[in-house]
Amino acid sequence: MIDVGTVLDEKVFYIDRAMLKSYADASGDQNPIHQNEEIAKAVGLPNVIAHGMLTMALVGKYVTQWAGGSQHVKEFSGRFMKPVVVPADQKVDLTVSGNIVAVEGNQITLELNATSAGIKVFAMSQAVIVK
């Protein structure tokens, strides 16, 4: 159903330190607060945190999966609300939800949200999809 108000199925992604390492290598963002616990704590963080752009990339995956491919995404935006904290040897959740807020011709606008451990980490997010 592609109607305004339709709620998309929620999806849970899991983030661990290995994913942070592979995202650092894939994105070129080697900031040590995403890999080194000592450095993260030294700058006042509770622990290593995920790259905000990894969170956004996973929300993007949720969008492209629903849209049927990356080539359908024309706009994508959002705000980083809180960091996703990733302790060693743990998989933390990134729970993504969405709903349809506009449909105009072949253009669909989704509103998206992501939480981790129940805390809102990414919000004020929209994606425009052209089918």
Place this chain on the structure above:
Amino acid sequence: MLNPDSVGRTFHGAEEVIVTQSHIDAFCAVLSEKDTTVAPPTFSIRITLDQSQEILSNPEIGLDWTRVVHGDQRFEIKRPIVANDSLKCSSTIESYKVTDGNEFVVIRSDLHAADELVVSTWSTLVVRA
């Protein structure tokens, strides 16, 4: 503090960045994305983050990258990035404001393949007091 004269100015990257299939494959692998024929929607950050930082590290601009936190991010994708794209980055400081000592800087980065605009991105950076 940012030099107010920098606001509204566009700075051009010197080099073209060539996207390889292995760059796209690595990015897709993190996301368990099987279709690697086009780049995922946020892939361009791999280019714009580095490039805008290099372009805007000019001391006359006065942006302190060591205290930057990423606030908002937006992409306008004209077409997906594909392997062998040769992309040139230009970055514009679109807006600047100071609230309670925190600086809010909006940087727009455009990626062009020759004369074709491929992706525009907006990053709101917060330079903490």
